[in-house]
Amino acid sequence: MDTEGSKQERYERLLAARPKETHPSKRGTIAKFGARLQLGDFAEIKVYNQAEFELLSGKLKWRLEHVRRTEDGESLEYFHPDVLSRIDRAKTYMLNMDEFLVRQEPYIHKIFAIFVSRTGGQEPHLCYARSLAKLRSWDEITEEFEWPLIGSEHIAKSLPNGEMDNTELETNLITSENIAKAMTYILTVIREKGLKNFVAIACDQNRLSLAAVTMLVEASGHVMLPCVFDTSDLQKSLRDMFCSACVRCSVRVSNELYLQSSYEEQLSRICNSNSTKNMNAVLLLMDYVNRLPQILLAMWHFEEHRDKPISLLGLNNKLVKIYGSHLRRELPPITFENCAAGSGLLQLLVFDALWHISPELEPEELHPR
Structure with missing residues (x-):
């Protein structure tokens, strides 16, 4: 409760005190490649009865099977190629891409996701996701917390003494290379399976730097789908x-x-x-x-x-934006260390399983491997 000291000192006292207040979760822990998440952190799961919890566990299990390390080794990613081929070949589909700003304080947390949906606007299904986090400066002299995060093209610059110039804040955590790599995964599956009824990509082209992404994708030998603004x-x-x-x-x-x-x-x-x-x-x-x-x-x-x-x-991305607004509201706070280790991605998968919670079995549950 002490208010003395700098923000950093107060934050460190908070972290030191937090373990004394926490209690073991009755709903257990999920883990993948060192990332861990307490299911009891989700308020909705806390009130589930045992039958509801087992239903959720079944939907979560196959999602976790599709989590893997990124090729650059920086973090974890989720890629479920079966979502692409589980389509009606007589109908047309599109990809929806968006970047969700989950948290601004005390660190920046963003999730980049690609969904598959019908061109008629039916519910999208998560195909690819990657979570990234970045620490913010605790310098109280700057008004950094008031600066906009989305749409900024400013990159933090190095000063001669090796420190960072925080007058320009880096906000683009998801790079063009990250997005291009994700798109090559998807376009490879589309080409190998002969899926010709994917007709477009809907996204914010400026914010996701689609011109640069397209150059990288086509340089790798793929043909980029037509990209249109949401x-x-x-x-x-x-x-x-x-x-x-x-x-x-x-x-x-x-x-x-x-x-x-x-x-x-x-x-x-x-x-x-x-x-x-x-x-x-x-x-x-x-x-x-x-x-x-x-x-x-x-x-x-x-x-x-x-x-x-x-x-x-x-x-358009209307339903994806609704998904993202609920995602930002429902994800419980976790430490930066856990988020950077990949727990932010595990949070997304728990949310996605909750989003699709129903007694109706999903294809992976009907035909388990």
Whole structure:
């Protein structure tokens, strides 16, 4: 309870006191490659009866089987390739990529995840995930805790004396190389299994540096799927440019019902109705629009859409963003050391098992290895 001393000293006293307050979990521990997690840390699990807990344990078991060390040895990753091939080949699918900022204090914790979902907007399923953490400075002179974390391109610089210049805070924990490596895992499976009905990737292209990722992926010999903005991310960027005309135009593009015989005319008509003079906003909007014909043509090749009108309302990350907002709220706090060891990824898998909790058996439970 003592308030004397610096933030670092107070934090160290808190860590020293915390073990005296904790009690052994009645729900046990899960562990993988040195990362450990107390299931009792989740408030929801604390109130489960034994039957509910056994149901959760079954769903969690096969998820843990797909945790492995990253190739660079820095952390752990989750990759479940069977999610890619467990699809209806008569229907079309997309990949959803996003980065969740789980924690800002006292350290930064981010989770990068890739989901598989239908182009119609049905529930996404986790395919790949990686958790990364970074310590924040305890220097009370700077106003570091007030600085924005998402969207910053500033990288911390080294001073001549070897210290770090905290006036520019590094926030991009997930690098282009990390994302490109994850994409090569997925594209390799898609190519090997001949899965041609993955037609697009929906994500925030600027925040995830998709241009650099695409170069790295194609340099490895893969063909990158068409990447489109999530519509809410696109419209937010257009609003930040103070271009309401482009926002209205993007809404019309998303809500249009496209016919195979006239989709080009429909897109042209909508874009020609845009009277704005903000060329930066127009360039951003047209970058999105110009990718749609390739996606539409790919969708019409499959039975689900053949000779039918297509709506692109489901081509977004809406459900993934809902998943992420619940994830940030539900993950219990853990120490930086545990998070850096990989417990942050184990937390995600527990959350994902809770997200899909139901008496209905999942494919891995119906056909265990």
